[in-house]
Amino acid sequence: MNSVIVLSLIVGLAALQATATDPTNVTFTFHGGETAIIPIQNLTNRPDCYYSLGSFDAPNSTNHFLLQTKNLENITEIEIKDERLEQYNAVCYEKSSKECDLYTIITKKLFVYDNILRKTLKREQLLPKTTDPNQYYPTNMRKSSEFTMFTTKSDMKAGSEGLFLISNNLEKFFIHLVYPFAIGNSVSITMVASDAPNVKMMLMLDSQKKTITASSFNVTPDAWVVYNDKDITTLNANDVLGLKDEIRAIEGDTT
């Protein structure tokens, strides 16, 4: 249909005192699929302001939104068949090329789905390793400022639990640190830099025992470290910090 339509548009923003510096665009999408972009004045002159519009009922229309923010874009949806993810985390790496992997726990196994942005869904089992006689399996995901990790457990090694560091945002590491104690929910984990490059100190605060356990590790991919008591320093939190109040959280400075 060759329509001749004249549409005039008046956009006004009430009760605003602003000058146009960095205009926000309004994109009009027409039913023919065409679009038009109209700049409107920045509402406050502040670059960190964002806007959203509430629902709006058009007359007798099934389209109930005249305006909506478009800064959220659905990139893709991935079907992971026949499996229920118990826990997951997606990590994107920026060192060489931008790619994202999906790490999941499915029935005591840790899998990685390689480069999910390309939807290749190539899957590899990371834990338990076939070469591990103790068959450490993942239990819970943990995040620190620098590393994403999973706590691990072995049914054959009672009293020991591990931390499987999968990555930071630059690269994959797969460092498994096995400790001669349990890492319960009352334990918070953080890391601090050491004087030696590539060596970090792992600090675990047990808020129930009021102890801080310290150990060090090399940031080397595919490392597997089994700690003994002599490799670990356990500190009385109140002694080293000199605080009377209950410690609620700790955070290391990794830089």
Place this chain on the structure above:
Amino acid sequence: MYVIAGNTLYVFKIENLNQPWKLLGSVSNDQYPTYSYNCRMRKITDFLVVDCYYAGVLARYNVSDMSNPRNTEYIALREMVVDMGVNRFIYSITKSSWRCQLTIYDLATKSISLRFRHQLEGLDVCYGTLPVAAAPLDYSNDLFFLYTNKLYIYRLSTNQELMAKVPKVRDPSYSECYQTEGSSYECAYALNLTSYCDATPQHLTFNLKLKILPPLDAVETVGVPLFYPSSLT
């Protein structure tokens, strides 16, 4: 090392692990609730952000000078459970009117701001709080991931656009539309616009007026079936 004990943030330097750690500075925050003992911290640029479970308050400290940490602000969260993410944003998914509502706070802006709050379309289910994973792809395109029955991947761009979908206006008698010349008519819309410059939303009004002439093709009688960009004046 940063330590929250009671209502105070302490900054320590570890010189000798077994000896008392050197206290560089501290700052108290009397406004922060103390009934939740399980807290998390995240350092973002020169800021240290503290979230204590179910406290409903997010606190931010400026630690650019470690010997003089400053309590800069705290904001009330509408959401009780948030994912600290790995970068400048924190994420929350909550159930809202049978839909999943996503809220994103930007921790590194001049003041903590609500970056985005929107009801997510297309999700079949929303179990109260869904796990969220977030990852920076680069500064301008942060990704986050939701899993329900499948994995959804979204990109959050720093560029904001307001998207207008002009609906078919089938009923010229709609109270906000009135007939002008012939069969043309005007529709005026006053839309509620929410601005998130800070954590507290500001409610504004977005006024939009459309003057619409019908197509020459008189066969179409249901009003205005199509708009074209070239029609904008």
